[in-house]
Every structure is written in C-alpha cells, then in structure tokens.
Amino acid sequence: MLSFEPYEDPAYFGILLLGLLPIMIMMLYGHRSRIYENIISLFFLFLTFGGPSWHEGAALIVYMVYETCLTYFYLHYRKNNNKSWVFYLTVFLAALPLATVKISQQTTSNIPSLIGFMGISYLTFRVVQTIMETRDGVLKKINWVTFLEFVLFFPTISSGPIDRYRRFEKDYRSIPKRDDYLEMLSKGIHYIFLGFLYKFILAYFFGTYLLPQVEAAAMHARGGFLDISWPLIGVMYTYSMDLFFDFAGYSLFAVGTSYVMGIKTPMNFNRPWQSHNFKEFWNRWHMSLSFWFRDYIYMRLLYTFMKNKTFKSMTTAANVTYVLNMMIMGFWHGVTWYYVTYGLFHGFGLVINDTWLKYKKKHRESIPSNWFTKGFSILLTANLVCFSFLIFSGFLNTLWFK
C-alpha cells in the first residue's frame, strides 16, 4: 500500500509530477478541469491519509463534516441575525477539535490519535477565518464545493501556507493567460527546486547531521550555571537553521505545486534573517501564519479594546494585545512551558520593539542611522530570534529536566 507524508519521498515527487502533467497541458491550452483537479486532490489525500494512516483519514472526514455543518449553520444564521455570543460560540466550536488535540497531547490520553490528523491546525485556521469573514458580512455566499476544495487543497494541507477563501476562490475560478501561466510554471518549478536545496540538503545537514551531535555535546557538558555551555550555543544556531530550511523548504514545495496548478498560494518566508527588528521579522517569517494572527486576532482584539476603551491609553491597549496575540500563538504550538514562553518572549519583544520605534520617531534627529546601526540591528534581531527558537525547540526541557 503506497502511503506518503507530503514532500518527504522522491517517489512522492515522481507521482506528483505525473499527476500535475495533465493540469499543465490543460492550463497551457486554456482549460481548467475541476473534475480532474479534484480527482488528483483526492488521490493525494488518499496517499497521505489512506493505508496505514487510515484512522487519520477517518478523523479528517469526521472533522470536515463537523466543520462544514458549523460553517453552513453560521452562514445561514448570519443572513438575518448577528448576535455576538453566537459568533463566539461558533468560533469556539470550530476551534474545539484542535484545542482538544493540543491539550490532550500533553497527557497520556489517546484522544490525539483518535480525533487528530496531520494538518488539523491549518485546516482549523482556514475554517475559522471563513466564519470570521462571514460575521463581517464580507462573505455572503459560500460555494460548498469550493469551500471543501479550499480547506482540503492538497499542496498545502499538512502545514500551510494558509490561504484566504476569497483569494483562493478568485484564482480557482479563473484561468491564467498562457504567458502568465508559463511565468507561473517557471516560478513554481524554481520554487520546488529551491525547496530541494533547502529541505534535502541544508535542512538535512543542519538537522539530521549536525544537530544530534551538538545536542549530545550539550548534554555531555551539563553541570554549569543553568547547564549553559558552548555546545548549547551551537544547538541554538543549528536548530534555528534546521527550522528555517526545513519549513521554508516545505513551504516552497507547497507554493511551487500550487503555482503549477495555477493557484498563487501566498509565500511563507521573505528573507527573515535580514529583518531589522521583531516587527519586521514577523512580516517575513511564517508570513501566512503571522498575517493570520494579525488579521484575525491582533487587529480584532485591538479594535474591541479601543472601541470599548478598555484601556486608558492606546499604547497600553496595543501592548497588551501584542502579548496576548503572541501568547495565543504559543499555546497554539502546544500546551508546554517552552511554547508559551516562546510566545511571551516574542510578545514582550514586540512591546519593547514598538516602544523603541516610537521613541526613535520622536527623537529622529538625535539618533544616528547608518550602515553600522543597521547592521547591528540585523545582527541583534537574528540572535534574539535564534535564542527564541532555542526556547521553542524544547531542548532546554530535555537539558534541564530529563
């Protein structure tokens, strides 16, 4: 029985190429066969969620029925009513399966293996945003087939990027002109090959080859103050590089495959290591996630706080929202001390960053800005980010408590 995790196996790419070939030819001749695209999508879903992972597939089907009913109910309700509590309840219910999986992962219960499946987080993001846009009255009609195609779009099913329903629908309904498609095709292929370099060469080197060695060395060098040692610094940088190249590589595969299918799935990374500060960093790192949090959590919370004048000063409102937003992101990664600490670290980091930017704006004349200060800020940001990834890695948990 063939069974693959997406983008992990050379054979997967071989099958992918064969499956995409008819789409390429049709696109070049100005056709889009939704029937074929759906067959291919189902086929790849089956490769990932069938065979030995069939129980995940079953969980996925139950999940989709549940979420579709919920979204359908809310869309219907919203036509004539708009009570806040109904909206909150719907969002709560939509996020409930994910929350249950995340919380029970920390216990010995077998709930995660029962209702969890690969990609549940990303599917939840797509469903919740659809509900939120329905509340805002932006989405008045949902085509249920497109909704399913959107949530279950196979190139991005396991780990994003997180597209938006309206954007996706627009691409899915149109056929690019031949020259535009050739452009997309060339980009898509380029992305996929850049992904090979990232994931199978660089991430392999950092993650599979180097990381176990520096980790072992760091474990061996325990005993000092907080078990800090030179190898631990090595773990910090090695893990950060592994995380970046692994995830950026995966994202390139997902975006590249989407492009070949004529869908411009948004990019996830835009040279994050050249950010001058945390704020910029989150505009360049795992962008589809951070934009999701920005649009559906940060701005909404802040809007509510400001409208109701919950806090006296607007700066306080913004700062509290930063911390809350990043803390929720931390919890989303998993209910462990290191994920939440990571979230708080970035939350407070953004507060400090924002305070500094305001101060700098006021005292623009007296603060120098040249190649040195710019270089310094890039270096500082990159190092703080790497430190936050060390927290995120959970290695400190092993180092201190295992």
Place this chain on the structure above:
Amino acid sequence: MDVKQTVLSILKDISGEDLSDQMDTNLYDTALMDSMSTVQMMLQLQQQLGIDVQISEFDRSQWDTPNKIIDKVKGLVK
C-alpha cells in the same frame, strides 16, 4: 470638510506626519503605519465619517497609500 481633507487629517493624527505631499507613498513599507495605527484609522473613520470598514475588508494592498485610502473611503461614503 471633504473626504480628502478628513482622511489626511486622520492620517496626520496617527502617523504624526503631514502626508499631503506624499500621496502615493506606501505607508506600510515606510513604517508610517502598522496594524495598531490601522485600527486607529478605522475607528477614526467610523467616528468622523460614519463609515464602517470591517477588518475582513481591509486588504492591505488596497489601503497602502493616502490616495488609495481616499479612493476607498469615497467609495464607502456614498
């Protein structure tokens, strides 16, 4: 006061800069605006012009220069 003047005065309030001579500057790329000032702007637009912009409708690429904002707002005022 017309829409253009109102928008410019709101933007001046928020960004601390008179933008009437940089109507096509990208406000986000130049860090004149961010998510927080966006929320401020939305609240101000609501208070001063009575228009309701939903966060979902707020697609950054359509709101990133003073000119684009004015166009958008004009469309919503009607």
Place this chain on the structure above:
Amino acid sequence: MSKKLFRIFGPIILAAIIVFLLLISPSHFGFGNVTAEIQKRASVSLAPRVLKNKRIKEVALKNNYVPFFGSSEWERIDPMHPSVLAEKYHRSYRPFLLGWRGTQSLTQFFVMQNITKEMKNKKVVISISPQWFVPTGARKDAFGFYTSQLQTTDWLMHENNSAMDRYAARRLLTMPSVTSDEVIEDAVRNVSKGKKLTSFQQLYVKTRQRILTQEDYFFCSLYIPSTNEKLVNKSLKQLPKSYNKAELDKLAVKLGKQNTTNNRFRIENSFYNNGMRKEIGRLKGFQSKESFLKSPEYSDFELLLNQLAKDHTNAIFVLPPINSRWQAYTDLKQARINEFDAKIKHQLKSQGFNNILDLSQDGGIPYFMADTIHYGWRGWLAFDRGVNPFLSKPQKTPHYKINPSYYSRTWQQATLQQLKNFN
C-alpha cells in the same frame, strides 16, 4: 511556447538523465576511495550510517580491521576499551565496532549481508547481550533504523532458499521497514514461501542494488561523526607505553574509583546523572520478574550462526556480566542469568561454536562494569585478555554443523529440561 517550456524543463530533464546514468554506470567515477583516516573514524563512530554502509566496511575489513558485532557496550570508551588497546599496543588487528543501542541479532545478520565476501575464512568477535533475549524479541523501530535496503538487496542477490534464507525472509516481513518498496517486499515474500524470484523481481532487485551501491560509494566518506575518535585519541594518552597486565589493572582501578563517586552502585558518575538519579526510586526491584529464557531472539541468533557457518568465519562469543550491585537492587535473579547462559551455550556448542568467553559471573568485581550492563575499566581488560589471543594467534579451523531446528518456535520457548532435545 515550446521554447519557454524547454527553458523551464530542459535543465531538469537533462539533470535527471545525467543522474540516472551516473547511478547505473558500472564506473564509480573515483568515488569510494576510503582513506585510512576515514576507516579509523568509522571503526569507532558507532553511527547508524556506518552500520548501513557497505563500502567503508568492505575496504576496512580487507585491511586489518575485524568486525566486533554487539550493541550498546561499544559506546563506553575508556582507556581499556578494545579499540584503544589495539591501537596503543600495535596489535595485528583493529576492532571495527558494529552495533549501538538496540541492535540485535537480526540487525547484525543483515549488517553481515554487505560483507559476507570479506568475512569468508576470517575471524569476528560477537558480544551477546542477555537483554536482546526478551519475550518480544527484536525491536522493530531499531531494526528499521540500523539496516539499509542495500543489505536487503545484497542478501536477495545471493540467497539460495536455504532454511536460513526462508527464516530471514519471514522475519523481515514482520518488520515495518520492508514495506518501503513493494517490489522488494514481494520478492522477500517469495523467498519466505520457498519460491524463486520472478525475472522482473530479479531485474528490479539487481538495478536497485546497483543504484544503492553507487550511492553508497558516492557518499560513504561523508558525515562520519568524529566524537568517539577524539575520545579514543584522548584515551590513548592515558595508557602506559607498553602492555603490562598488573600496571594496567592498577590504572583501571584508579580510573574506576575516580569516576564512580556519586552513587552506591559503582556506576560512572555521568551515566548516573544522566537520567538515572531521578528514576532511582522507581527502579528498585523492577527486574524481579525478568527472564531471558524464552524469546524469538534465539532463532534470530541462529541466523547469525548460520551465516558464520556459510562463510566459514571463525567467531569468538563473549557473554557479558551484569553489575552485581545493580542486579541486587533491581532484584534480577542470578538463576535467570544462569539459565540464559546455559541455553545460549547449548545452542553454540551443539553446533560447533566452541570459542566462548564467559564473563557472566564477574559482575561483582569492583570497576568491572562502567554502569549497569556495560563493560568498564577492568571489564574491558578481561574482555581483551580473552579476545586478543583469539585474534592475534592462529586458530584451528572450526567445524560447524548447523541444525535448522533452532529456527523452530519450540526452541525459542525451550526450557532447560528441553535442551537435550536439540543436539
């Protein structure tokens, strides 16, 4: 359009053709040149890569390296470790350590498939662990982690449907790793049923073998961790210039004393700190029911013996001790150890494997063990005193007679009273 398409796909198609030609080409393009330095590093690295790899072992064993099959014991590198002693005292051989945490007989059988040619009429050392012989047998995850498809294809290319091959095939089919390639899985299933490979399967296995061998040549020298090599080099400096039994024993006692100060079990300090300290209360008496008498591992072990017999390889088998203070604390009964010794010795001797170094009764000697079940300072010296003469001096040609009934479940489950049924 076609011009643009060619610009997009041309390079990919060209690259694919070149890679395919490289992989099936009979030439190795100068790769596979394993330097003495790499051989040394690999011989002590214990990395899973090295267990899976073929080329390094092939070259090293043609030189003076001797395979030391075992599991986690090789990891305890101190100045008395066999790799250190062999280098320091310029022995005629160098150990090539094969095994890590969780490697058991079945893994070692497949590791051998790569080097059967090099093992013919040579000597090997096999360190047995009673802990392999648990009722559940070989750990499936570990098997997949330490073996490679190249070993499977090599084995398939020279299998001749003997009892050994059929049993190995049956065992392989119970391992999840075999499902990674359906054609090969089917081929293995044919072997298990006593059928020949179809001509397509033969062609496929042969092509896979060629590609995997080529990959093995290309990448063999990359990424061999040097941590253990550095440890060996450091340890070399601690040894006296020439071999002197009494002097070495004194040094072993001294090092043992220095390194076992934070616990009452004479377990090395760092090992004790690494996870044991916190669990210690829970571990009291936890082995009171442990027994090594009934296990599928006995038949997996027979695979090893059968392979040795097939290649006329002369082997010495070492039975290790258990730290007796630890044994008392966890309530592991000595009778259970003795049962195991008796059964495994019966399996060995009844088939002509008579070189047995039994250290199983020495777990009470101070500083014999580095931790719970692994040799340390004085234990390594005793190991060396037994193994070195076997490897350094000429040995009589052994006469093996393999008894296939050791592949039966009856043997796996046999008690001491039933041993006499197997001769």
